[in-house]
Amino acid sequence: MKNYLRTLILLLGGLGLSNMTVGQTPTDGLMMPKGDICFLLNFDYGQFDHYWEGETLRKNGTIAKVQRKTALVMAAYGITKRLDAYVGLPYISTNSTTPNGGKFAGAKGIQDLTLALKYEAFRHKGEKGELTAFGSVTFSAPVSNYLSDYQPYSLGIGAPQLAWRGLVEYEWDNGFYLRGNGGYIWKGYTQAEREYYYNEGSYYTSWMDVPSAWTYEAVIGKWFMNKSLRVELNYNSSKSTSGDDIRAYNAPQPTNKVDMNRVGAFAQYFFKKPKGLGLVASYSKVINGRNAPEMSSISVGITYQFGLFHPKN
């Protein structure tokens, strides 16, 4: 049952890629066996030297190239055959490369704690393959006092988030699979450390309304080497339901309307020995957006899965 390890994968992708998309939910098409637990340790490196100011792609000598490094610890647990639980906690550091015109200090620290549940709603084995459907809910909230109003270096948006997603996957017997998911992320308010800000008008408060977003994803993948390796190509999209544009040559702020479309590739390998051990690697790049960084990211991680309450491995 080694391939159940992949359950974690897209959760890590969403958390690590960018502060704009923290808190994605488990969006994989498989479930953990009851009583199994899986740990993930993942490292992500992202960078950008262009970003969309509104809809205009630009560079900015003040920030030069921004680097973002994320170390993520995560665990998944099979509560029942059809219900998985997840918990994840990232440590992030950000900085600009030197030389840069702004001389701003980067930021580092623990970001948001993520808790998630995924439920298998439907599974049907057909003649040529298998169709499955899932629903998931993910909650995340900051667990340190990082400042969200310090973009582009802030660790995250500094607000509670609640995401609902539906997911459908079809896997052919020859190892090809297609997966799609769509969801809505409610994002709450974040508190800045100033009592006034401009958001198409004056705001005399330290609270900022972070726009909620719709998200979509499409994945095509294939298993190789007798299901020891799988490779995926993915496309995902996030669109805010409200918000303002970054103003000319000005810093972004949490109230911005952030949209982005991203392409990526993902691979996962399961070792025969030692049993339960796996490796993951991914690459992604934002290909267009609005008030978003043109971020490209690579990540590598290691997973280890074993039966916690039914030592059968």
Added chain:
Amino acid sequence: MAMMTSCNMDLETELEYESYEFSGIDENAGSWKPILISNGNDITIDEPTSISSAEYLSELSEVKSMISAMSSDQRKQVNLWTNNSVIRWNEVALGLIAKYNLIPGPNVDESYTLPNPANPEGPPVFPFAHPPYASRALAYLSVAQYDGMISAWHYKFMYDRPSPYMVDPEIPYAYVPNNLPSYPSEGAVLATVSRKILTAMFPLEAEYLLQLEKDHLESLLLAGENVPSDLDAGKKIGEEIASIALARASNDGMKYAQAPKAVSDSLRAAAFDRFGWQWENLESPVRPVGLTPLFGKVKMWSVPNVEDTRAPVPPTPGSEAFQKDVKILEDYADNVTHERRRIANFWQDGLGTYTPPGHWNDIAGEYFLKYKLNSIRTARAFAYMNMAIMDGGISCWDTKYYYYYPRPIQMIKGFETIAGTPNFPSYTSGHSVFSAAAAEVLTYLFPQEGSVFQKWAEEAAMSRVYGGIHWTFDATVGTTQGRDVAQYTIEVAKTDGADN
């Protein structure tokens, strides 16, 4: 869904207050000494018609029918403007400052284009409402409002024509009654003078401001406070006083403040010859000229000679005092505590915000309400505070470009900041001077609150050090400088007749 709705917060977009009973109506304010004109009767208006005249009665019935047909949007306008619209117009100014406080970015060829008042659409748009620009916009707005109000008060108590709601009991008054005579309308003075000053300062907002003026004027009729002839007289005062203020503004030297590179380079060279140091812009691409090198030459409100308020020579780089400061800054940068970060951000008032002068206007407004100042007292308080703030800015800029002192990022290798380093020399700190000047005037006006204002001014000054963009002596000397400059304006305030 329940969670989503219960999580919705009401985010304030303006100071929340309703009409209130004034602490007094200052019947003698018409004889106070104005700033720009010599007396309240310098501007003349016609004698009003009597309340028993046919003209007046016809105006009254017009107002009555307007009130009876009032829409809910109109009702909202009446509630918005209240019986002290000085604060509302000040908020309009703060919003425009924040909207235009965007530094022009580089062109594709790495050159920079300056905002040009002759071509406000740009790009870049005019103005760049940086702190000196903001201090000046607020000073002209407040001074013109104050002088207009003195003129209004002069005629109010000279003619003593009662408000419509007092003449006709069938007319409801939307606000708490204060027994102010209604001719000329002080609301109309404020609407017109504010629209005209702000339009000059923010030319691209002409249409928006005209609409605000119209809404405000209409609300005065709908509130039961004025008849149209009250408004006409108030508008006339507003127009005339604004013209006088703008005539001063057009010749106060601001148009030369953003000096060409040759002038700015000669100031730099003079400082280097004198002191052996020079500030450099470290942005990428480098900005060829600092912000408004000749703002220090702009005409001051209350200080006869800017050099009388110039700060003393700062520590020489490499000296013991300087090295001590380097250690302090390095320590703050290496140990960003939550409290220091909070202070740095609370007072940052950087690009895209209402600037440090705006922050003090925001603070002041709350105290004007707390002490239930009437609208002329509010205008007076804003006027003196903003005169002192602008004078402080001029004095600070004179000091900045005289000493041309380098910033921490220039002198400490590898130094990084949590606040944005501005495009002008370090010594003295603008925020420190603005804040101390504001706090000093507010302390004069509300001595019982003085310790709070002084503490905030000192905190605002230190916020620049915590942010990593100023030396401690920029902040401490700047605070002293601001207090010193403010005394000149306080001396004016003491003798205007209001505090007798």
